[in-house]
Amino acid sequence: MTRYDPSAPGPVPSPCIGVCRMEEETGLCSGCLRTIDEIACWGGAPEAFKREVWREIRRREQSRMPEAKRQ
């Protein structure tokens, strides 16, 4: 994942990195870590929604890391 900071001003970039495969176990895309609903809503969503999704992505990244590596 790119090191995008969701609190940075300006347009919010798409989290898509081209993997585009939903994980059955987690219900998340294995590339961008979004739910199907978050992906489907993204295109028409306001910036505030997108920033919140990015914060959620960061939380999911953290919880997928092994215990020892978590910040």
Add this chain to the structure above:
Amino acid sequence: MTLPASMRLLERGWLSANNILFLGREETALVDSGYVSHAPQTLALVGHALDGRKLDLLINTHLHSDHCGGNAALQAAYACRTLIPAAEATSVRTWDEDALSYRATGQQCPRFGFDGLLRDGDRLRLGDLDWRVLAAPGHDPHALLLWCEAQGILLSADALWENGFGVIFPELEGESGFVETRATLELIAGLDVRLVIPGHGPAFADVRAALERARRRLDFLEADPVRNAQNGVKVLVKFRLLERRRVELSELRQWVREVPLLVTANRRYLRMEDDALADWIALQLVRAGAAAIERGMLVDR
């Protein structure tokens, strides 16, 4: 500007073009279907957004692999009616991969059928809104725009993005493309557009600024067609890299010898030794931050 309640923009990446879903009272429709390797994802997104309904109608703005690669899967899942640009009817009916772009670009697209044709000036009802089909040659000779005058919404496919437009492929093969690309930009400039939904990237409202950037970009490319060829070969390789994720540099050197459009662009404009071209493309992609080299492999970034 928010979208009408009957429209959903499924914003994808670069390997798959965006899909625009319409949820009309009587009928649902989808414009463009992404790349074949993302078909399961496309089905999942469309199925989720349809929320129990079926897909009635499928439309393609043009038949590049990233816009119609999901057609076969959607047709299998929904038996949806499909409309394609009229000029492509014979090529699709006979599945002529030479007339279609897939052999030339080294890209994949599974065969699909169609039920109707779209021509410049046709009118459609999508999402309970009236849309007009407009011819948009340049990037592709048969490409179409969808224009909703009442809402001021333009589905621009690859004719206009927030920053640029799709590769002007006809010029790579020695056919006219710059003139048509400019005419299409001016056609768009003449419409009262409030929101553009492009084939790639986010929807945007500052159409005037996007058109200005596009005009300057076109000026740059047209001033020396070598530039268009340089852009074209980089984009073609980047596309393959998006699909494959990583490739041996030795395989890249094979691509420049085998992918017909890479061969054509090189012979006609770039005139480099094959290995030198492959190495140049890799270096350019790395410089642009679009790739990295790791242990003899070109890796997508």
